[in-house]
Amino acid sequence: MKKYTFEKKIDTRSGFGAGLAELGRTNENVVALCADLTGSLKMDEFKNENPERFFQVGIAEANMMGLAAGLTVGGKIPFTGTFANFSTGRVYDQIRQSIAYSGKNVKICASHAGLTLGEDGATHQILEDIGLMKMLPGMTVINSCDYNQTKAATIAIADHDGPVYLRFGRPAVPNFTPADQKFEIGKAVMLNEGTDVTIVATGHLVWEAIQAGEKLAEEGISAEIINIHTIKPLDEEAILKSVAKTGCVVTAEEHNFLGGLGESVARTLTANHPAPQEIVATQDTFGESGTPAQLMEKYGLNSASIIEKAKAAISRK
Amino acid sequence: MPDTQQLKDLATQVRRDIVRMVHKVNSGHPGGSLGCTEFFVALYNEVMELNEGFDMNGKGEDVFFLSNGHISPVYYSVLARRGYFPVEELNTFRLIDSRLQGHPTTHEGLPGIRIASGSLGQGMSVALGAALAKKLNNDDHLVYSLHGDGELQEGQNWEAIMYAAANKVDNIIATVDYNKQQIDGSTDDVLPLGDLRAKFEAFGWEVLEVAEGNNIEAVIAGLKEAKTKTGNGKPVVVLMHTVMGNGVDFMMHTHAWHGKAPNDEQLAIALEQNPETLGDY
Numbered sequence: 351m352k353k354y355t356f357e358k359k360i361d362t363r364s365g366f367g368a369g370l371a372e373l374g375r376t377n378e379n380v381v382a383l384c385a386d387l388t389g390s391l392k393m394d395e396f397k398n399e400n401p402e403r404f405f406q407v408g409i410a411e412a413n414m415m416g417l418a419a420g421l422t423v424g425g426k427i428p429f430t431g432t433f434a435n436f437s438t439g440r441v442y443d444q445i446r447q448s449i450a451y452s453g454k455n456v457k458i459c460a461s462h463a464g465l466t467l468g469e470d471g472a473t474h475q476i477l478e479d480i481g482l483m484k485m486l487p488g489m490t491v492i493n494s495c496d497y498n499q500t501k502a503a504t505i506a507i508a509d510h511d512g513p514v515y516l517r518f519g520r521p522a523v524p525n526f527t528p529a530d531q532k533f534e535i536g537k538a539v540m541l542n543e544g545t546d547v548t549i550v551a552t553g554h555l556v557w558e559a560i561q562a563g564e565k566l567a568e569e570g571i572s573a574e575i576i577n578i579h580t581i582k583p584l585d586e587e588a589i590l591k592s593v594a595k596t597g598c599v600v601t602a603e604e605h606n607f608l609g610g611l612g613e614s615v616a617r618t619l620t621a622n623h624p625a626p627q628e629i630v631a632t633q634d635t636f637g638e639s640g641t642p643a644q645l646m647e648k649y650g651l652n653s654a655s656i657i658e659k660a661k662a663a664i665s666r667k
Numbered sequence: 668m669p670d671t672q673q674l675k676d677l678a679t680q681v682r683r684d685i686v687r688m689v690h691k692v693n694s695g696h697p698g699g700s701l702g703c704t705e706f707f708v709a710l711y712n713e714v715m716e717l718n719e720g721f722d723m724n725g726k727g728e729d730v731f732f733l734s735n736g737h738i739s740p741v742y743y744s745v746l747a748r749r750g751y752f753p754v755e756e757l758n759t760f761r762l763i764d765s766r767l768q769g770h771p772t773t774h775e776g777l778p779g780i781r782i783a784s785g786s787l788g789q790g791m792s793v794a795l796g797a798a799l800a801k802k803l804n805n806d807d808h809l810v811y812s813l814h815g816d817g818e819l820q821e822g823q824n825w826e827a828i829m830y831a832a833a834n835k836v837d838n839i840i841a842t843v844d845y846n847k848q849q850i851d852g853s854t855d856d857v858l859p860l861g862d863l864r865a866k867f868e869a870f871g872w873e874v875l876e877v878a879e880g881n882n883i884e885a886v887i888a889g890l891k892e893a894k895t896k897t898g899n900g901k902p903v904v905v906l907m908h909t910v911m912g913n914g915v916d917f918m919m920h921t922h923a924w925h926g927k928a929p930n931d932e933q934l935a936i937a938l939e940q941n942p943e944t945l946g947d948y
Binding site for chain 2 (some may be wrong): 402405410413416417418421424447448452453
């Protein structure tokens with residue numbers, strides 16, 4: 351098992367803020383909009399350095415999405431920032447018509463996704479957003495795993511012509527991917543080559559997959575671990591190639607099992623190479639208040655669950 | 668610049684186009700389209716400063732957004748007759764494989780269209796975004812938009828209206844098609860709009876009214892006056908009093924023709940009331 355280490359834990363949203371600030375310095379067409387959550391989204395640096403390109407819209411997310419669509423008419427590249435819940439469910443029709451169907455080059459950047467939002471509870475813990483966004487024709491969906499990857503993704507999506515949903519989170523998590531990584535939309539990242547089971551993880555579950563891989567190795571199980579930052583378009587080739595070798599797969603995500611990464615992988619397998627699959631995800635439920643660690647344990651979104659599912663997948667081969 | 672008679676002839680021809688388009692496919696929205704014919708003809712042929720051809724970004728020209736997308740027939744007719752696409756293409760309205768979808772969209776690449784609309788209440792925000800882009804680009808051209816009055820029941824409008832005044836977006840002229848009708852009946856019966864002028868003023872907008880929204884000279888005068896109000900730190904709205912179904916007597920003053928096509932006999936009457944002026948498509 352390849353060894354992964356990190357110097358410190360840091361939140362993915364800070365990676366977004368750092369990426370956006372860099373874009374502010376390098377791409378004059380990048381503009382940013384925020385719905386009264388500038389501090390939470392870490393957008394202050396961009397705002398302070400580019401006050402004329404930052405739009406505080408107040409608590410009015412529908413208007414924010416429309417403004418962003420309109421700003422593209424004139425060549426701007428708008429990045430919207432608010433919590434994942436208010437970036438998707440609250441404004442689905444605005445995104446659908448004014449952005450996706452209209453083919454507008456808007457980057458919808460969503461923090462506080464999933465259970466790890468923590469104590470605020472289920473009203474804010476959206477577990478359906480990946481499904482909502484991946485169903486929109488033409489929408490690219492990215493769920494980055496740590497600070498460095500989120501920063502790289504933020505910078506990369508500015509060069510992609512078309513609407514993008516970029517999902518990240520609130521808590522400090524291990525920052526283990528390289529600072530100088532090249533972020534390629536739609537390209538899976540191989541973290542560890544193995545032979546017994548493929549683990550395909552996204553977002554905060556990638557680090558958990560690495561932890562699981564280390565423990566499985568101690569038990570003599572060789573896990574191939576893939577970091578899928580882009581859920582749509584999915585790197586089907588990488589997944590199929592791996593499962594052809596290992597013969598089974600576990601997917602892991604901080605999202606409902608309906609509509610998420612697991613479903614996308616299952617569709618890929620059934621169409622090309624049917625194989626046993628186990629899904630680590632929430633089971634069609636809302637969340638609740640608690641610490642991120644408590645919630646991830648209670649809802650089965652951690653390395654222990656991945657290990658259990660990996661053994662189950664192997665037993666079904 | 669065309670003279671007034673030429674614009675009136677164009678409006679008559681556009682009304683013919685509208686009723687012929689919806690009759691052919693037995694669907695579409697003639698009422699609001701007919702009510703806004705003078706507005707569209709004036710806007711695209713007298714009021715807006717437009718470049719030749721179509722550029723999505725609209726740099727160095729005025730741009731327009733239709734928020735109440737269901738009145739696509741009048742939009743398509745005026746765009747075609749302004750030269751954005753062949754007039755013959757009006758024949759394809761609402762047909763399979765057409766660029767002239769039931770509601771306007773950029774999706775099929777129809778020149779002249781910059782946003783999809785149909786799901787109501789979104790166009791004000793989009794227009795404001797384009798106005799912000801013009802300011803960033805140091806482009807002193809204007810953004811125009813059109814909204815149904817019933818459409819103002821959608822809450823997003825008021826988010827946008829609040830934003831525009833607070834941020835002094837003064838390079839936009841929004842027009843409300845104030846015909847007081849919507850699908851289920853009069854706006855007073857469905858959900859009263861109250862005092863629209865007072866509401867816009869309370870939100871910090873400059874408000875103008877065009878009492879005769881189906882008099883092309885009055886529409887031109889109103890929009891040109893609105894232009895003089897731009898650049899003064901306030902967004903501008905024109906409350907344009909129109910008659911739904913204007914120009915076809917049996918369609919006027921009722922919500923009944925909001926989304927209903929005429930039959931063969933009704934078409935013949937409508938065409939008789941609007942004789943061919945510039946040639947049918």
